[in-house]
Amino acid sequence: MKKNFFFALFFLCICYSNTIKASIAEDNDSTLTVAAGDTTLKTAYIQAAINYVNSSGGGKVILTPGVYRTASIAMKSNVNLYLDSGATLLGSPIMADWGSAAALITGSGSSSKPLTNIAFSGRGTIDGSGAPWWAAYNANNSISRPRIINVAYINNLTIDSIHVRNSPSMNIFFSYCNNVIIDNVNVYDTSTSPNTDGIDPADSKNILITNCTIDDGDDNIAIKAGRNGSSLVAGGCQDITVANCTFLHGHGLSIGSETNSGYRNLRVVGCTFNGTTNGIRVKSAITAGGLCENLYYSDIKMTGVTNPIVIDMAYNTTGCCASDTPSVKGLYITNFTSTGSSNCGTIAGITGGITNGLVNNIVFNNVSIAPKSGGNGTLTISNAVGVTLTNCIINKVAAKSGTNVILTNVTNTSGF
Numbered sequence: 001m002k003k004n005f006f007f008a009l010f011f012l013c014i015c016y017s018n019t020i021k022a023s024i025a026e027d028n029d030s031t032l033t034v035a036a037g038d039t040t041l042k043t044a045y046i047q048a049a050i051n052y053v054n055s056s057g058g059g060k061v062i063l064t065p066g067v068y069r070t071a072s073i074a075m076k077s078n079v080n081l082y083l084d085s086g087a088t089l090l091g092s093p094i095m096a097d098w099g100s101a102a103a104l105i106t107g108s109g110s111s112s113k114p115l116t117n118i119a120f121s122g123r124g125t126i127d128g129s130g131a132p133w134w135a136a137y138n139a140n141n142s143i144s145r146p147r148i149i150n151v152a153y154i155n156n157l158t159i160d161s162i163h164v165r166n167s168p169s170m171n172i173f174f175s176y177c178n179n180v181i182i183d184n185v186n187v188y189d190t191s192t193s194p195n196t197d198g199i200d201p202a203d204s205k206n207i208l209i210t211n212c213t214i215d216d217g218d219d220n221i222a223i224k225a226g227r228n229g230s231s232l233v234a235g236g237c238q239d240i241t242v243a244n245c246t247f248l249h250g251h252g253l254s255i256g257s258e259t260n261s262g263y264r265n266l267r268v269v270g271c272t273f274n275g276t277t278n279g280i281r282v283k284s285a286i287t288a289g290g291l292c293e294n295l296y297y298s299d300i301k302m303t304g305v306t307n308p309i310v311i312d313m314a315y316n317t318t319g320c321c322a323s324d325t326p327s328v329k330g331l332y333i334t335n336f337t338s339t340g341s342s343n344c345g346t347i348a349g350i351t352g353g354i355t356n357g358l359v360n361n362i363v364f365n366n367v368s369i370a371p372k373s374g375g376n377g378t379l380t381i382s383n384a385v386g387v388t389l390t391n392c393i394i395n396k397v398a399a400k401s402g403t404n405v406i407l408t409n410v411t412n413t414s415g416f
Helices: 002-021 043-055 131-139
Strands: 030-032 059-063 066-070 079-083 087-091 103-108 115-122 125-127 147-152 154-160 163-165 172-175 178-183 186-188 199-202 205-210 213-215 221-223 237-243 253-255 263-269 272-274 278-283 291-303 307-312 327-341 346-351 359-371 378-394 405-414
Touching: 030 043, 043 059, 043 066, 043 079, 079 087, 103 115, 115 147, 147 154, 154 172, 199 237, 221 237, 253 263, 278 291, 278 327, 307 327, 307 359, 346 359
Parallel strands: 030 059, 059 079, 066 087, 079 115, 087 125, 103 147, 115 154, 125 163, 147 172, 154 178, 163 186, 172 199, 178 205, 186 213, 199 221, 205 237, 221 253, 237 263, 253 278, 263 291, 272 291, 278 307, 291 327, 307 346, 327 359, 346 378, 359 378, 378 405
Antiparallel strands: none
16 A cells, blocks of 8 residues: 555656646747857846846746856746756856855745746756866865855746756755756766765755756765754655666765754655765764654665665764754665675664664665675664564675674564
8 A cells, every 4th residue: 555655646746747847937938149159257148038037927048059157146936947958057167256156046035935936947058167166175175165056945946857067066955945846957076076965955845856867976865954043944854756866976865964853755766876975874963853754765776885775863963952863763665776885894774873863663675785795794773663674685695683684772673
């Protein structure tokens, strides 16, 4: 019944995504062109088109093939920024042109008056010219770096088929948003680029991320549920589906490290991890945590992933609030295969971290984790209650407590 419910829900998400994508009017378009070799800033040109389409009732701002060098621009309601194949929106490689902007593309409503119906689509590229920012950060890691997309308080946000490249820091970051579709998006930064998360939903709800390829220098996806200033966010972050995505270089699909406001209902299905540092990951600081509930992972394939499964409630000790205690309730991993894990000490770790922040109700079904040839890693589970392993193979033999499964402060186990 759970499986039927999941696929019914997933089908409804797909259908709803089509509704969101079709919600922007198409009769007030503004088409932009740029001359070959033109390196002047087109910020005012692009912003004027966004303002026009917004004030005219909605439509597309179309960037035809060419390179549009720009500083920061702000999205507005009912605007689809459409990049033709061959069009590049290029963040200026001159760092001073960015000023104090938080991102190349911004846009924010408010809790009482969110923006609505914003889209980025087409087959073109958004390039953040990140190299000088990476070099500056490596020389002085206290500098502030902009993101490529940084938006907040939006109802109905679509990012469809674009290529995102070379972000100064995080690539796509959105907070306090509802109804978000990210489909067929390709994110690429070098594997050594610092803090270049691919896609980061923060305190947002009803999100579908599908058919994306992410290759970067930090978390491929990082789901965050922190505080808004000093206040907890009602409902935190919830109802996210990640399907048919490919993760290459990067730190994996993470929840955290901020989980103060709580996270609920993650479904990850049909995803591939190839050479990432981590695979499935939940991380939280001891005093920056909340409850992460109902985490479902199925039909996952990993190759050459250093740490296939890392659940760590003591990721670090830096947090804001002694009362914000991290924990996990409901971790379900089904049809999971990892080969060539390069961590020879521990090939998968499940860690409660603190005794009052347990991992509750762990279910592994049809799971196989194998290290590189010659590795002798084990599955370690600590500070947990309710652990079931069914048809699980660890280091090429059946999972068994005391041999290839090591338990510390764990109660109520079955199947191994």
